[in-house]
Amino acid sequence: MSTPTIVVVGHGMVGQRFLEALAERGVTGRARVVVLCEEPRPAYDRVRLSSYFDGRTPEDLALAEPDFMERHSIELYVGDPAEAVDRAARTVTSRAGRVFAYDTLVLATGSYPFVPPVPGKDATGCFVYRTIEDLLAIEEYAMTARTGAVVGGGLLGLEAAGALKGLGLATHVVEFAPRLMPVQIDDGGGAALLRTIESMGLTVHTGVGTQEVTTDADGTVTGMALSDGSVLDTDLVVFSAGVRPRDQLARDAGLTVGERGGIAVDVQCRTSDPAVFAIGECALASDGRVYGLVAPGYEMATTVADVLAADGDGTVGDGTVGDGTVGDGFTGADLSTKLKLLGVDVASFGDAHGAAPGALDVVYSDPQAGIYKKLVVDGEGTLLGGVLVGDADAYGMLRPLTGSVPPVSAARLVVPAGLGAPAAMGPESLPDEAVICSCHNVSKGAVCACSSLAEVKKCTKAGTGCGSCVKVIGQLLAANGNGPADQGLCGCFPYTRSELYEIVRTLRVTSYAELLDSHGRAGARGGDGCEICKPTVGSIIASLAPALGVSGYVLDGEQAALQDTNDHFLANIQRNGSYSIVPRIPGGEITPEKLIVIGEVARDFGLYTKITGGQRIDLFGARVDQLPLIWTRLVDAGFESGHAYGKSLRTVKSCVGQTWCRYGVQDSVKMAIDLELRYRGLRSPHKLKSAVSGCARECAEARGKDFGIIATASGWNLYVGGNGGADPRHADLLAQDLDDDGLVRLIDRFLMFYIRTADRLERTSAWLERIEGGLDHVRDVVVHDSLGLCAELESLMAAHVAGYRDEWAETINDPERLRRFVSFVNAPDAPDPSVKFVPERDQVKPDLVFLTLEGATAR
Numbered sequence: 001m002s003t004p005t006i007v008v009v010g011h012g013m014v015g016q017r018f019l020e021a022l023a024e025r026g027v028t029g030r031a032r033v034v035v036l037c038e039e040p041r042p043a044y045d046r047v048r049l050s051s052y053f054d055g056r057t058p059e060d061l062a063l064a065e066p067d068f069m070e071r072h073s074i075e076l077y078v079g080d081p082a083e084a085v086d087r088a089a090r091t092v093t094s095r096a097g098r099v100f101a102y103d104t105l106v107l108a109t110g111s112y113p114f115v116p117p118v119p120g121k122d123a124t125g126c127f128v129y130r131t132i133e134d135l136l137a138i139e140e141y142a143m144t145a146r147t148g149a150v151v152g153g154g155l156l157g158l159e160a161a162g163a164l165k166g167l168g169l170a171t172h173v174v175e176f177a178p179r180l181m182p183v184q185i186d187d188g189g190g191a192a193l194l195r196t197i198e199s200m201g202l203t204v205h206t207g208v209g210t211q212e213v214t215t216d217a218d219g220t221v222t223g224m225a226l227s228d229g230s231v232l233d234t235d236l237v238v239f240s241a242g243v244r245p246r247d248q249l250a251r252d253a254g255l256t257v258g259e260r261g262g263i264a265v266d267v268q269c270r271t272s273d274p275a276v277f278a279i280g281e282c283a284l285a286s287d288g289r290v291y292g293l294v295a296p297g298y299e300m301a302t303t304v305a306d307v308l309a310a311d312g313d314g315t316v317g318d319g320t321v322g323d324g325t326v327g328d329g330f331t332g333a334d335l336s337t338k339l340k341l342l343g344v345d346v347a348s349f350g351d352a353h354g355a356a357p358g359a360l361d362v363v364y365s366d367p368q369a370g371i372y373k374k375l376v377v378d379g380e381g382t383l384l385g386g387v388l389v390g391d392a393d394a395y396g397m398l399r400p401l402t403g404s405v406p407p408v409s410a411a412r413l414v415v416p417a418g419l420g421a422p423a424a425m426g427p428e429s430l431p432d433e434a435v436i437c438s439c440h441n442v443s444k445g446a447v448c449a450c451s452s453l454a455e456v457k458k459c460t461k462a463g464t465g466c467g468s469c470v471k472v473i474g475q476l477l478a479a480n481g482n483g484p485a486d487q488g489l490c491g492c493f494p495y496t497r498s499e500l501y502e503i504v505r506t507l508r509v510t511s512y513a514e515l516l517d518s519h520g521r522a523g524a525r526g527g528d529g530c531e532i533c534k535p536t537v538g539s540i541i542a543s544l545a546p547a548l549g550v551s552g553y554v555l556d557g558e559q560a561a562l563q564d565t566n567d568h569f570l571a572n573i574q575r576n577g578s579y580s581i582v583p584r585i586p587g588g589e590i591t592p593e594k595l596i597v598i599g600e601v602a603r604d605f606g607l608y609t610k611i612t613g614g615q616r617i618d619l620f621g622a623r624v625d626q627l628p629l630i631w632t633r634l635v636d637a638g639f640e641s642g643h644a645y646g647k648s649l650r651t652v653k654s655c656v657g658q659t660w661c662r663y664g665v666q667d668s669v670k671m672a673i674d675l676e677l678r679y680r681g682l683r684s685p686h687k688l689k690s691a692v693s694g695c696a697r698e699c700a701e702a703r704g705k706d707f708g709i710i711a712t713a714s715g716w717n718l719y720v721g722g723n724g725g726a727d728p729r730h731a732d733l734l735a736q737d738l739d740d741d742g743l744v745r746l747i748d749r750f751l752m753f754y755i756r757t758a759d760r761l762e763r764t765s766a767w768l769e770r771i772e773g774g775l776d777h778v779r780d781v782v783v784h785d786s787l788g789l790c791a792e793l794e795s796l797m798a799a800h801v802a803g804y805r806d807e808w809a810e811t812i813n814d815p816e817r818l819r820r821f822v823s824f825v826n827a828p829d830a831p832d833p834s835v836k837f838v839p840e841r842d843q844v845k846p847d848l849v850f851l852t853l854e855g856a857t858a859r
Contacts, residue, residue: 149232153181177207366390
């Protein structure tokens, strides 16, 4: 018997989920699977398409693991879509002329953007917002544009508007309906969303349509004429007015399609030809709907995979499977959705518009805060649906309750705690059959059968789609006793680093011994602590020193015993026992006189000299007893510590900016210098790096930093959570078009919130991915002040700035502090004879001695 062939036309999110479902059911091991993909790249996360403008690369958005296709022997042809289907011969012909015979054909062709048939729609400067290639084209064209307009105020339209604003364009949104997102939310929710979006500087036009795109003599966009007679001056137009099923291939093949489009399928997603299936946005489901959300597409994909797996050989055979059924098939899907649009939470579920007879609305609205909540119930109190705008935290709990009577009244569910009796209920009160993850149709019972979030994701895929269910999953695991057993920092403390920070701050604890005796584990109290908690607590006390009213000098008193080796001598120890000297050069700007001083010091002390990637000059090879002598000369010349040895701010790189560069739009050097001088010496859970780029060309590599700043024509964009190294991560956009004061204020808040909540030795990149709510939560806290902490965070930073003292300047002027800088306590004037060097390339390098396997020494 020959190996059956399954041909899949389309490789979007639903197509990839279908391939995964085939692999999970073992079908790829007994059938040849061929995939024809129109786009020039494999499947990517279209739901997070707009994150490209926040620093994600196309590779970051990829859905399949790099070896997925090879591992499952799947033949993928990118950039080669299907052109024709011959159902009689059961063949598919691709654009490149390849012909594939099939036993089973699965159409996953998705949808295409609808562009209203208005004059000028094809002009230069008109785009759609659907693929990565669309975004790349918009990004390039926007570099020469000043104003952009988006036609469509739905989900993708608002995402496109956010992208244009992020690219520095004055942005308009034109929506024909009387409100934004008319499908998902009602008039009240639309009004709340409108107020919030307009407060961000976008201009919204509702209740009007586009009549014409006007152009100049060259056919380039110059404006838009609207149905109310007004005219918008714009350089760029993005059409995002909905999508239509991509069913032309099926039409040409003679398959049945709906009157308004969509390939007609039954509950098993089978078309009018038993050998052909259709899934995702191209399919007209048996309930008469075309589903434009990814979750129903995933459900269709698994339905067809179940059918093929049950047939044994991976083909449809005679069209029956066992007793002729496979589960319930696909009979319809939940249209509930939770979104983050321009930083605003928007969610709807169930009968959001109250269309059911006798439906009642329970509404809470706070126009000033931009919050709108509506629950729809029937006369018996059964929850039918709801709309949440501005605060959608309850979505994960409310959606599974749809169709049941909640344990508490609807009014208590919408009123914020503090305005009434709190609704004391959580996801553990949901029935086991309640769907927790709508993307992958995973129930509460399936989640609770797992013991960790990692197991939930691996076994059920819950939490790997849109991510809105992750918080509820965590609550369910914790309620079942499956949370982490011990979150303590170490064997000495039962608290996390962030909890210890709060204890030190609120109780004004000023010493490690005091903290250990009052809050340590019973067996650790009165002891000496360990190498994990001592430097951690030392860093916390140092970062809070100005607020606590104690010395911030890390080598004073008890603090000296808490420090790591590098902090102990205010220098980085190198592999041969020598130390490095790294003077601060703010923003990379240095005078010739200071350059000469560094050269003279390096020459006089025989130091190896290296220009670093952080725009500083490192001097290597100093003995510990030489450090004060070297720093005396550097401090006298105006240098100060670069803190290369500490978990603190290292550098703020910069390009030359608008002062010298013809592309620069802001003074990046001045901003970098101001920031480096402001945050110098700031002790944190891990090192901090920053950069300021003077334009979008990004020469300072700001997106690879813990906090990076990129100039725009309107101000500054602030990116956070990036890093290079072994596990690189692009920084995410936190805020845009900030003025100087606004930028500094947000960085102050961000850094102090990170210092307050991060774990020991946790970079901002790892912290941002770990902290509950991620970037959205951090933005809510530091931009929107959702926790009411911003004034306190700013005060803590102000105290740091006011209390900063250069550690090396204080050290060389204090004979008592200088006593520690000796190689041998009993022979303070004797240098360490083991620190040796040999010449190399007109400088020196460590003279290292290694042991061979035979025990002899070798160099």
